[in-house]
Amino acid sequence: MSEPLASRLRPTTLDEFVGQExxxxxxxxxxxxxxxxxxxxFILWGPPGVGKTTLARIxxxxxxxxxxxxxxxSAGKGDIRAxxxxxxxxxxxxxxxxxxxxxxxxxxxxxxxxxxxxRLTLVGATTENPSFEVIPALLSRCRVFVLxxxxxxxxxxxxxxxxxxxxxxARDWLILMSGGDARTALSVLEQTLQFYxxxxxxxxxxxxxxxxxxxxxxxxxxxxxxxxxxxSMRAGQSDAAIYYLARMVEAGEDPLFIARxxxxxxxxxxxxxxxxxxxxxxxxFRACETIGYPECxxxxxxxxxxxAGCKKDRSAYDALLAAKEDVAIHGNLPxxxxxxxxPTKLMKExxxxxxxxxxxxxxxxxxELKGKKYLKKRSEKEDPP
Numbered sequence: 441m442s443e444p445l446a447s448r449l450r451p452t453t454l455d456e457f458v459g460q461e462x463x464x465x466x467x468x469x470x471x472x473x474x475x476x477x478x479x480x481x482f483i484l485w486g487p488p489g490v491g492k493t494t495l496a497r498i499x500x501x502x503x504x505x506x507x508x509x510x511x512x513x514s515a516g517k518g519d520i521r522a523x524x525x526x527x528x529x530x531x532x533x534x535x536x537x538x539x540x541x542x543x544x545x546x547x548x549x550x551x552x553x554x555x556x557x558x559r560l561t562l563v564g565a566t567t568e569n570p571s572f573e574v575i576p577a578l579l580s581r582c583r584v585f586v587l588x589x590x591x592x593x594x595x596x597x598x599x600x601x602x603x604x605x606x607x608x609x610a611r612d613w614l615i616l617m618s619g620g621d622a623r624t625a626l627s628v629l630e631q632t633l634q635f636y637x638x639x640x641x642x643x644x645x646x647x648x649x650x651x652x653x654x655x656x657x658x659x660x661x662x663x664x665x666x667x668x669x670x671x672s673m674r675a676g677q678s679d680a681a682i683y684y685l686a687r688m689v690e691a692g693e694d695p696l697f698i699a700r701x702x703x704x705x706x707x708x709x710x711x712x713x714x715x716x717x718x719x720x721x722x723x724x725f726r727a728c729e730t731i732g733y734p735e736c737x738x739x740x741x742x743x744x745x746x747x748a749g750c751k752k753d754r755s756a757y758d759a760l761l762a763a764k765e766d767v768a769i770h771g772n773l774p775x776x777x778x779x780x781x782x783p784t785k786l787m788k789e790x791x792x793x794x795x796x797x798x799x800x801x802x803x804x805x806x807x808e809l810k811g812k813k814y815l816k817k818r819s820e821k822e823d824p825p
Contacts, residue, residue, distance in 0.1 A: 446626040449601055450494055457498070458622075459594045460491060460587050470495065470585060474502045479532055481555050483540065483564040483574065486587025489621030492565040493538065499563065500534040508535045512542035517550045524554055533560050540564035541573035548575045555581055569663065589620025598622050604629060606639055613641045617648075662693075666701060674709050678748035685744050689737045699725035702743055713753035720746050759814035766809060773806035 451457045454464050454471055463470040473480065484492040493509075500507040506528040510519055515537070523535060537543070543551070554560040555578065562582060566573060570584055590598070595615040599606065606614070606629075618625035632639045632647040665684055672680035688698055699721070706721035724743035728736040782792035803810050 444627070445602065445630040446623045449598070449626065450497075451491075452498065452501070454498060457491060457494065458597050459590050460495070463585055463587070464495070469583075470499070474499050477503050479503060479505075479558075479561055480583065481560075481562040481564075481581055482583040482585055483562075483566060483570050483579075484585050484587055485566050485568075485570055487567055487589050487620065489618070489623035489625075490587045490590055491622070492587060493536065496534075496536040496563040496565065500536070503532060503534065505532040505534040505561070508533065510535065510537050512537055512539045512547075515543075517547060520551055520554070520560075524559060534563060535560050536563045536565065538565045539567075541566045541568040541570070545575055548578050552578050552581075572663075590622055591620070592616075595620065595622065595625060599625065599629070602626070602629065604633065604639075610639055610641050610644060614639075614644055617644070665691075665693075666698075669698075670701060670705060673705060673744065673748040674752065676748055676752075678745050681744050681748045682741055685740060689733075689740070695728040695733060695736050695740060696725065698740055699728045699743070702740075702747060705747060708757045709752050709754055710747065710750045711753045711756045713751040717747055717750050755816055759816070762814045766812070770806075770808060773808055775806060776804060779804050 454474060457464055460470075462468060464474075465471065472478075484495060486492060496509075497507065506526075508523050520535075523533060526533075537551075551560075551562070552575070555562045564570075564574070564582065570579055574582075592612075592615050595618065596611065599611060599614070614625055614628060618628065628644060628648050629639065632643050635647065636643040665687055669681055669684035669688065672678075672684060685698065689695075703718070703721040703725055706717040710717040720743055724739050727739040731739065777791045778793065778795040780787070780792040782788045787793075805812055
C-alpha cells in the first residue's frame with residue numbers, strides 16, 4: 441500500500457514547515473527550543489491538521505532523542521511502562537501522545553511521575569482545551585502552545601507542493617471546505633485523484649459526499665459555541681444567536697443543555713427588565729424535556745428569538761455578586777437583634793426580636809453594612825444595561 445499523500449508531504453525540518461509563525465518563526469519559542477536542543481515537556485493545542493504531529497517529530501529529531509508515538513485512544517498504562525523499561529542508551533526519551541485528552545485521570549496520574557522525574561519528555565497533542573482535559577498536576581509541568589488553523593494563503597502553499605494542477609476555483613473551494621485542516625485537504629485531493637485527473641469542484645464534492653461539523657460536546661468547540669450563543673443573545677443579535685443555535689442542533693448538542701443556559705440567561709441578563717423571560721425560558725426547557733429532537737429545535741428557536749429581543753437588566757445578578765463579595769470579606773456579621781427569631785423566653789429576654797416593626801424603614805443590614813445598596817436602579821448605574 442502506498443504512503444498517503446499527507447504523509448509523503450510531511451515536513452522534516454522547521455524551514456519546510458508552513459504556518460504557526462508565532463511558534464516557529466525567527467526567535468519564536470518552539471524554534472528556539474528546537475534549535476538549542478532544550479529538553480522540556482509541552483502540549484500542542486490546536487485544531488486538526490495544523491502540524492502538531494509534525495512539530496513533535498521535528499522537535500524529537502533535533503534532540504536526537506528516542507521517539508515514541510502513541511495515541512491516547514488505544515494506549516494504556518502498559519504502553520507507558522514498556523517505554524519506561526526500554527533501554528534507550530544515552531538518548532533521551534520523547535513520548536508523543538496524540539489526543540492526550542482521551543487519557544482518563546488515572547492514566548494521566550500514572551504518567552505524571554515519569555514526566556516529573558524527567559524519565560520521559562512528554563509532547564502531548566490535543567484538539568480540546570487542556571484546562572478542561574488535562575489534570576492540573578500534569579498541566580503544570582508542561583508548557584502549552586496554541587496552534588491556529590491554517591490561513592488560506594498557507595493552504596495554497598501546502599497544496600502547491602503536491603504539484604497537482606487544480607484550477608483556482610476548485611482550489612479555493614477545497615481550502616474553504618477543509619477549514620484550515622491541511623490533512624483533510626490533502627486527503628480529499630488524493631481521494632479525488634483516484635477518479636479524476638484534473639479535479640473540479642464537482643469532482644471534490646463527489647469524492648467526499650458530505651462534510652461534518654467539528655464539534656466535541658465536552659471540549660473547546662463546545663465551549664466556544666455556547667459562549668458565542670449567549671453573547672449574541674446578550675447583544676440582542678437574534679440572527680447570530682439563531683445561527684449558533686443551529687450549529688449546536690446540527691452537531692447533536694443536548695437540547696436540555698441549551699435550554700438550561702437559556703433559563704440562566706433569562707435571570708442573569710434580562711432579569712427585572714422583563715421578568716416574563718424566565719417564564720418563557722422555563723417553558724422552552726419543559727417543551728424540550730417533553731418533546732425532544734427534532735421538533736424541540738422549534739421550541740428552542742422560539743425562545744432564542746424572544747430572549748434576544750428582550751431588554752436587558754443585570755441589576756439583580758450584579759446585586760447578588762456584590763452581596764457575595766461582602767459575605768466573603770466580612771463573614772457572618774451579627775444579625776441585628778430586632779430581626780432575629782425569638783422562639784424561646786431566654787431569647788426574648790436577651791432582646792431577640794425587640795423593636796421589630798413591619799415595613800420598618802431602618803436598614804436591616806448588619807451594623808457594618810448599614811446604608812449599603814446592592815440592587816441599583818437603572819438611573820443609578822454608570823453604564824446602561
